[in-house]
Amino acid sequence: MEFSISRDEFLRGVNIVDNVAVIRGAMPILSHLLIQTQGDKQIYLYGTDLELGIKGGAEAQVESEGSICLPAKIMADILRELPEGSLVHMCLEENSQVKISYGKKCCHLAGLPAEEFPPFPTYEYENLIPIPRKSLRDMITKINITVPLLEQKHLGAPNGALLEIDQQTMEMMGTDGHRLSYIKKPLELELSQKIKVILPKKSLVELKRLLDEAPNSNDPVLVGFFENQAVFKIGSIELFSRLLETYFPNTRPRIAKVNDKIVQIRRQEFRQAVKMVSIFTEGREKYIRLKLDKDTLTINSQSFGVGDAEDQVAVVYDGDPLEIGFNAGFILDVLNILDEEQIIMEMSDQNSPGVIRSPDSRDYLYFMMPIKLYETDEF
């Protein structure tokens, strides 16, 4: 293997991929990147931590073909020390050793044979499903807030989001046991069979990071599903995600249920009120009380020994009064990511989940469990 490559291009590729490399782990190979030549104009870089794999390409002048695994961190360190805009020469020598040279600078780096690297699924680009980039990004952003990083076994909440795709729709849902979010997007696809997979949180985070890099691009993301893995092709970068093999709670009945108390609220005003009131809350519970009357919503909280706060926002509501407790953090999470000016909050009674959604559709639903009402001790 021998090729020359621009240092900047190489470093950019290494930086995208080496995010996933595991520096200290049971398998030394995972701290490495697989470098593979492709034709005479390109090289590919692969990195994986077995849950998540990334493949990125970079332009190069390939003199002879081949592949090798090199330690990711040292590679990045070497490239960073070389001057910007330089042309780096790489050459595979005996015993998996690689010579990296530029001008008079020269490094010999010990690598590992490419066969030791965990294989990536091979597939044909034509078989991938195109999904509008903006839809995917929107979905992941809105669902991610309810997906826990670690499995919450006692709550029946897996550390991943359920993704279902059929010919007309694409749905995603996630839950951490206390809240649940559901989103639906229209699609037009030729699909032989429905897709139903659970994507791990880690992949969702990385996927969002990659999608955020060019938020305005209109190129579709190409998606493919295999037995144990999924692939997302975003531009020239491919992300491979292990699929979770776990139980996902049946959330459909809850999603289908409609509540009778429907309140329309201005998002920013509501957000500011909750934020202010939440100052007087304690612990992870962040307990605040919402008091709903005709066209007004009163929010208050008390914190023992600290003080209390109350705020009132004007809403559009014409139903029975209701008093209900929520976690302020849960409300803020969703208000922060929505961009509508008006939002709808649906409730039915003190002991049923509240729902936050946009006013014109039920395509995105955010459920949160209420907190049982109690008086904090007088101070």
Add this chain to the structure above:
Amino acid sequence: MPFGQIVGQERAIRFLQASLLKGTVSHAYLFTGPDGVGKRLTAFGLAKAVNCLERNGDFCGQCDSCRRIEQRTHPDLFLIEPEAEGARLKIEQVRELQAAVGYRPYLARRAVCIIDQAERMTEAAANSMLKTLEEPPAAMLIVMVTASLERILPTIRSRCQVVRFSPLPKDDLERLIGEQLSIPADKVRLLVHLSGGSLGRARRIDLASLQDKRERIFGLLDSLSSEACVEVLFSQAKKLADEEDVDSLQQFLDLWLYWYYDLWKYQLTGDERGLINTDRMKEIIRQSQILSSHQIEENIRLIEETSAALQRNVNKQLALETMMLRLGGGQREKDSQVPGEG
């Protein structure tokens, strides 16, 4: 290296192969048996066999899957073993496995987790493992390997299928030692006896120190048969007790025992075959003529008693002194033609 090449464990392997062929592989196995008889090797064999791309009910050792398992680079192979000699298996190691449990296998049909020296799990680790065993992930096979079944929590034992491994037959072991360890042919028999049917133990025996011990024994035998004074024996006993640990003393006593076994056998049969210390034939013939069979039996019993006493944490020096005194006593009585008291 297919199953057929794992020596001396036909029964265990026949059982595993039958399960593989019938598709009734259990979710968890507990391999138990003496140290170094092929449990771990078989565990890796099983890991290869459930995932082998070429063979059904066996493994080829050549395909990508087998190769990766052999090199420990298979993404679906989890090996939990003590991080250092004598270390325990920590709960963190079990948690690492559990984090991976939720995923579908990376490329295997069935992910395999091998827990070596499972008896070294801390209580916390074992209890945490219990949870994984209770709700076994569909695409995972857990193989625990242990040399002491009684140290495994009963709750774990009852959730695994126990597969017993036996000590290797002498002939197999003799062949294996001859093939795998480069040692002189006349020492092979000695190693076979010392290792108690375990290739692993045979491997760990240091021939040089073994030779050293034998020389010492023959030296001691000389002092016993000559009119050496008690002080010499005592100083030898003290030296041994100070320098050697219990395991090494045990080996020392075993070597000594084999000497009397040889004398006994030769005295009874007059046959050189089956003897262990064949390099000392002359001495065997001479001694077997001097000592009475009763004395030899008595000496064997003495050494066995001392050996058992050492396992119960007695004072090493005292035990050795007593033994030598009585061994020497018997010998001197014989020399002076005074009937032994038994």
